[in-house]
Amino acid sequence: MRKPERGRIIRLKRHMAESGIESLLVTERENVRYLTGFRGSAGIVLVASGRPCLITDFRYMIQARRETTGVAILIQKTDWTAALREVLVRSNVRSLWYDESSLPIDTYDKLKKAGLKLKKGGGLVAKLRRQKDVAELARIRKAIRRAEQSFLELRRYIKPDAVEQELGLRLECLMREKGSRRTAFDTIVASGKNGAMPHASVSTRRIKAGDLVTFDFGAEADGYFSDITRTVCVGKPSAKQRTIHGLVLKAQQAAIKAMYPGVPCKIVDDAARSVIQESGHGKHFGHATGHGVGLLVHEAPALSSHSNMTIEKGMVITVEPGVYIPGWGGVRIEDMVVVTDKGAKVLTTLPREL
Known part of the structure; x- marks a missing residue:
């Protein structure tokens, strides 16, 4: 063995x-x-x-x-x-x-x-x-690198008239070219009003100038997965787009700062949720703040108001608050962290800017 x-x-x-x-x-x-x-x-x-x-x-x-x-x-x-x-x-x-x-x-x-x-x-x-060992962390980091490198290469194709479906396929092909034997899940590419659906299916919609586009994607490495989300603007973002994006980023940072061994998962969820609720957008954030990742892309713990688990050292967790406004679109930012004695260490490195 x-x-x-x-x-x-x-x-x-x-x-x-x-x-x-x-x-x-x-x-x-x-x-x-x-x-x-x-x-x-x-x-x-x-x-x-x-x-x-x-x-x-x-x-x-x-x-x-x-x-x-x-x-x-x-x-x-x-x-x-x-x-x-x-x-x-x-x-x-x-x-x-x-x-x-x-x-x-x-x-x-x-x-x-x-x-x-x-x-x-x-x-x-x-x-x-729940608690990842050194070998598991190495594989997760490799899966993150494959996903991030692929998304950076995709960026030049994200422009007006690009098709959601084609961007999703290209991103999946890039991850496979880098060694991923499969994708972590069906890649999400949600542009414009489609961004109001947290788990939108890729469509044949063509991206327009000024659109927000949400990409949720993940790669595989030696059986372990990554899970990352970025929302980007095609062109110059409007004041509302910047405000919503800034709000989601603030909520994410609040959750990450709250994450220490022994802290109840529901407290971490509340740290992000309260930021969004105080802005008046509480009804536009209806899913959990995050989840564990490892041999499965969704595993314990859940950063949810219903969770009875506590944060443990060695856990690898996503932090992914979002705001989804019907008829307008949405913003989600998702990063992966590993829990240490000193708090949460962010493993993902992709820029978060619009």
Whole structure:
């Protein structure tokens, strides 16, 4: 097992011991990769007293051996529940803790019928994933660089008569040329009045002089993602455009300044939201202020008024307030930060000016 994955298994086993968990079944794809390095789409991991056991099928036999070390590999003959029962019998395991968010109900029923005592695992791996280690941060930084370099190259094409759809495709191609095997999500290019839709789909609309254009995009690097948003003006911005942009930037800075280990996520959300509410645009900001990024582009924590989580050292989080005015357009600015003992350190470097 490579060093990052080995350290994660050690931390997981420590948390398991503290929680009285003897054996843990890991079924979510991202959690399997986090613990073993295995990238295949079909695989589960059993973590117990000895070496972790990765169960997969014939299609991934070679890949599993290439991508993992220090992990026992079992190739299933029929289905993985039968293979899992085989491992559990050999290990004399009668109680099995599982991730309640990702275990299919039919699989749960099969395991119950096999006589296993099933218990909820409490999302232990997901909790570990909130705090990024050195290897993860390096990959996230690489994904950020790929996205930022691509956007800088795109800037010369953002001009009157350019088509949203074509700009989005060009940006995605640029990110792929720089090594991104996929985009983090469907790229958003929202110009003019379309900018009032936070998750607008790219359209065939042609950009006009004076338009605000919002670009929301992200690249991939070694399985990790970036997520960045910039709103730019095609031409000279109007007084209202400058005011709204300045307001969103002020809200973002307030959230970043509020972010320290131990601070409730809802407090960070409120720091940004209160700035926008005090300006009279509270009804024009209706989504969360940010979210975690890692093996998934949207993961814990959420910077939301409904969140019960607190900020932790090592979290990588987006900060993305916005103002969306129907019939006019919108502004969103999104940056990625990593939480340190001294507060939030901004990882993204793209200029924020209109």
